[in-house]
Amino acid sequence: MSDNEPDDITLLQRSSAGDSDALLAIHKRYANLVYSMAWRVLNDVGLAEDVTQDVFVKIWQGGRRYDPALGRFSTWILTVTRFAAIDRLRRERRQPRPLEPFSQDGGEPAALEDMPGDDHAVWERGRHLHLLVEQLPAEQRQVLELAYFGGLTHSELAAHLDLPLGTVKGRLRLALEKLRVWWQEDPGSGR
Amino acid sequence: MDHGTIIGVIPAYALGATDAHETLAVESHLPDCQDCRALLVDYRNLAEGLAHSAPPVYAPLGITERMRARLEPATASAGHGSWWSWLRRGWLAPALAVAVLLLVLTNTYWMGHSRMLEGRSAQQAAAFAGLANGRAVALNAEAPARYAQGVIYKSGDGDTALLCVYGMPTLEEGKTYQLWLIRNGVRESGGLFTVSADGFGLLVLQHGRPLSDYSGAGVTVEPSGGSPAPTSPRLIGGNL
Numbered sequence: 207m208s209d210n211e212p213d214d215i216t217l218l219q220r221s222s223a224g225d226s227d228a229l230l231a232i233h234k235r236y237a238n239l240v241y242s243m244a245w246r247v248l249n250d251v252g253l254a255e256d257v258t259q260d261v262f263v264k265i266w267q268g269g270r271r272y273d274p275a276l277g278r279f280s281t282w283i284l285t286v287t288r289f290a291a292i293d294r295l296r297r298e299r300r301q302p303r304p305l306e307p308f309s310q311d312g313g314e315p316a317a318l319e320d321m322p323g324d325d326h327a328v329w330e331r332g333r334h335l336h337l338l339v340e341q342l343p344a345e346q347r348q349v350l351e352l353a354y355f356g357g358l359t360h361s362e363l364a365a366h367l368d369l370p371l372g373t374v375k376g377r378l379r380l381a382l383e384k385l386r387v388w389w390q391e392d393p394g395s396g397r
Numbered sequence: 398m399d400h401g402t403i404i405g406v407i408p409a410y411a412l413g414a415t416d417a418h419e420t421l422a423v424e425s426h427l428p429d430c431q432d433c434r435a436l437l438v439d440y441r442n443l444a445e446g447l448a449h450s451a452p453p454v455y456a457p458l459g460i461t462e463r464m465r466a467r468l469e470p471a472t473a474s475a476g477h478g479s480w481w482s483w484l485r486r487g488w489l490a491p492a493l494a495v496a497v498l499l500l501v502l503t504n505t506y507w508m509g510h511s512r513m514l515e516g517r518s519a520q521q522a523a524a525f526a527g528l529a530n531g532r533a534v535a536l537n538a539e540a541p542a543r544y545a546q547g548v549i550y551k552s553g554d555g556d557t558a559l560l561c562v563y564g565m566p567t568l569e570e571g572k573t574y575q576l577w578l579i580r581n582g583v584r585e586s587g588g589l590f591t592v593s594a595d596g597f598g599l600l601v602l603q604h605g606r607p608l609s610d611y612s613g614a615g616v617t618v619e620p621s622g623g624s625p626a627p628t629s630p631r632l633i634g635g636n637l
Contacts, residue, residue: 226465230465238453245454246451255463259467262464331449332447353412354444359415360415363414375406378408379405379408379409385443386408386440
């Protein structure tokens with residue numbers, strides 16, 4: 207984003223006032239980001255695009271409003287997308303699935319430089335965290351990914367995996383505790 | 398739930414993975430427990446990291462244009478847009494005009510110089526002029542040509558249409574692209590075309606019926622000379 211281009215807040219304000227060009231400018235900036243999250247949850251090119259467009263339509267219609275006091279815009283829009291994609295996953299009655307290592311079927315890998323925002327360090331840390339997740343024991347990684355990208359709660363995880371409730375709660379807690387420690391010790395480049 | 402139990406579910410709560418009764422217990426406990434609030438900050442930072450950890454991928458080509466079409470007035474249904482909504486980019490309108498002119502002139506050359514054919518070319522030129530008041534329909538990419546895109550421009554009276562394709566894969570020798578028009582599940586050939594080295598191509602649709610009779614369109618790769626029915630997967634397609 208060059209110095210001459212409006213920032214995200216300005217574009218959001220304009221789009222809320224009915225400026226479709228402003229909304230499309232945000233779309234152009236963030237479509238890859240939103241699509242990446244939608245595709246990660248849904249693993250379907252068509253559904254991921256549908257959800258991507260739905261997220262921007264909701265912003266356009268004012269159903270979703272960003273509050274800068276709550277954090278980065280990228281985090282906000284990713285959270286909105288994750289919930290929208292999980293909702294769609296449930297409506298389509300599809301099964302959430304963990305990401306296979308190095309699997310990119312349906313998605314052309316994007317360069318981090320092409321992701322939006324001036325702070326590319328947040329993407330570097332995200333990529334590093336992804337590598338840390340891959341180092342978790344398989345059963346812990348599985349519950350973590352199903353919980354986060356599949357939107358499953360403790361009880362839903364137990365039912366989905368046909369495991370005792372205490373087992374899934376323990377695995378999820380251990381996974382998150384390990385990641386917290388690893389990530390604090392080594393957050394990756396960019397910090 | 399006691400403090401020791403709450404501490405154990407704080408990580409899951411930060412992810413939104415707690416059951417309803419656990420969520421309620423955490424939220425009741427937090428106002429009175431600074432330790433739990435501090436721990437929650439840590440795990441929310443971790444959740445933010447997870448949000449940015451989804452492997453970044455490129456959205457399908459043309460996604461912003463399809464968003465633009467979706468934002469247009471309700472008279473345009475999804476995937477449709479007016480002629481000018483597709484030609485807002487300054488370079489595209491003159492490029493397309495030149496391409497259409499070349500197509501008309503090429504048709505004139507190959508058909509000969511009889512008075513009847515000259516009249517037909519004049520009719521075609523008039524039909525192309527009618528495209529300015531027409532509608533545009535997007536043809537979306539399907540694997541493996543996920544970066545290809547097509548647009549069918551239909552004239553206002555629906556009798557003339559032009560297919561423009563972008564980003565189509567290079568054809569092997571002995572192959573051609575074939576457009577199919579779909580009516581009641583039956584595919585009728587809409588014409589054959591090739592593409593330039595950068596995947597750009599044009600085709601004036603050939604159809605024996607009013608375009609309004611067809612519900613969909615798609616493009617496949619066929620042997621040179623075309624096929625009576627599709628013999629390969631659809632590369633781009635959409636509803637008319």
